Structure formats: structure tokens, C-alpha cells
Amino acid sequence: xxxxxxxxxLNTQGDEGEGGVRQDGKVQCIECEKFKQGFGSEHALGTCQxxxxxxxxxxxxxxxxxxxxxxPKPSSEGEAK
Numbered sequence: 846x847x848x849x850x851x852x853x854x855l856n857t858q859g860d861e862g863e864g865g866v867r868q869d870g871k872v873q874c875i876e877c878e879k880f881k882q883g884f885g886s887e888h889a890l891g892t893c894q895x896x897x898x899x900x901x902x903x904x905x906x907x908x909x910x911x912x913x914x915x916x917p918k919p920s921s922e923g924e925a926k
Contacts, residue, residue: 875906
């Protein structure tokens with residue numbers, strides 16, 4: 846018998862907070878300074894260069910999850926172009 850896993854939280858609408866942290870305290874790796882993007886697609890499996898939340902270096906960029914080591918990417922606001 847196959848075990849049913851809970852659906853991963855991928856809905857990003859309506860829960861935006863400041864600095865990449867949602868109102869419920871969860872984050873997405875794509876917003877983290879420590880996340881290294883995978884190749885081929887923005888949805889490709891990437892890697893956590895810090896302390897991964899699930900102890901696995903491979904991380905999905907848009908999966909919503911709790912993370913103690915999250916560091917928001919620097920804001921591009923106010924930078925000269």
C-alpha cells in the first residue's frame with residue numbers, strides 16, 4: 846500500500862511578507878542568499894549552501910517550508926543601473 850504524502854505548499858499568493866519570509870514564518874529557497882539555483886529551469890532542483898531545513902542539500906526553489914538558516918537575498922531597490 847502506498848503512503849499518501851501531504852501536498853507541498855506551493856501556493857505563493859496572498860501570504861507575502863517582508864524579506865522573503867511569509868506571514869506564517871515559512872520561506873522559499875528561491876528567495877534565500879544561500880540557495881544555488883539548479884540548471885535547465887527555474888524550477889530545477891537546486892542546493893542549499895547553508896544548513897538545509899530537511900537535512901538534504903537538494904532543495905526545490907519554490908517549496909514553502911520553515912527554515913532556521915534563511916537569509917534573504919539583498920534588495921535591488923536603490924541600486925544604480
